[in-house]
Amino acid sequence: MDQIARKLAASITGAVRTKEPLCRHTSFKIGGPADLFVEPATIEELAFTLACLRQAGVEWFLLGNGTNLLVHDAGFRGAVIRLAGDFRRYEFDGLIVRAGAAVSLAHLARETGRRGYAGLAFAAGIPGTVGGALATNAGAHGVAFGDVVADAQIMDESGELHTCLPETLGLAYRKSNISPAHVVCAVTLQLSAGDREELERQCRDDFLFRRKHQPHQPNAGSIFKNPPGDVAGRLIEAAGLKGCRVGGAVISAVHANFIVNDGQATAADVMALIDKARAEVAGKFGIELELEICLLGY
Ligand SMILES: Cc1cc2nc3c(=O)[nH]c(=O)nc-3n(C[C@H](O)[C@H](O)[C@H](O)COP(=O)(O)OP(=O)(O)OC[C@H]3O[C@@H](n4cnc5c(N)ncnc54)[C@H](O)[C@@H]3O)c2cc1C
Incomplete structure (x- = not known):
């Protein structure tokens, strides 16, 4: 594993560490070490990382914010990949927002509310990433993430990128058919015009409700x-x-x-x-x- 770590560290700008305690990366604050922990910062670095791991026959797991995850006390004998850098960026084009998979869902929900864009207010209290939200089809108050997805950019195990429409992703109650060997890189969301004050109130109410009931x-x-x-x-x-x-x-x-x-x-x-x-x-x-x-x- 040290050899792959050195190869990756020499080629990518993101962090590469061995024996990383995963309790640092889960909301449970539980979990033993991953043999290798890699944070690719660009699409190219992600493709390079997947190619290295494939060549070396190393199993890998894509980690979001670790908010829907129980990691074994013995950790994971393989590589944990957490997206960083470019994957944390988002941009608006009118009512369309294109978000990298590592963007915080709750942050994006509050930001869309501040702009008066409706569709994501349900997610203001969900602590995961955009990528995790698509993989698990996160939802609350009868609305699910898939309801606002226009398309998703997904990398397959060979490093090829595909633009996928939501109807091909098997989105249902807290599930999708996204393979564990695929990586959600970015998601395009279609929002609608809303009332800024009302959306901000919904986000606040959700926060207060969760503080009381969770x-x-x-x-x-x-x-x-x-x-x-x-x-x-x-x-x-x-x-x-x-x-x-x-x-x-x-x-x-x-x-x-x-x-x-x-x-x-x-x-x-x-x-x-x-x-x-x-x-x-x-x-x-x-x-x-x-x-x-x-x-x-x-
Ligand atoms: C206090 C609290 C409240 C919560 N409330 C809700 C709620 O109201 N509704 C709800 O649905 N969930 C809720 N959750 C659970 C969790 O926040 C969601 O499931 C969230 O979408 C998980 O995102 P994550 O980035 O943390 O994913 P992780 O927990 O890191 O990973 C979950 C799964 O998604 C996969 N995954 C993550 N990122 C990607 C990616 N880029 N590409 C491919 N696969 C990926 C992982 O491999 C894993 O299989 C809550 C959790 C907490 C701690």
């Missing part, structure tokens, strides 16, 4: 998807699991579909709570809960 300790958002016709948090609460603890991980007393890290939690603690919630909900209600968070290193 926990403040490190977490990864909703652990499970809502099953058809029901709500995962309601089922977990009805199973009597609010406040249930394993090690440093606790099923939040504020919202039962959140697991929080009290400061000492391991991924194993979180996984034990996930297994317990699934077993209790299946046993009591006959409903199989499906994970909303992504796993790395499992």
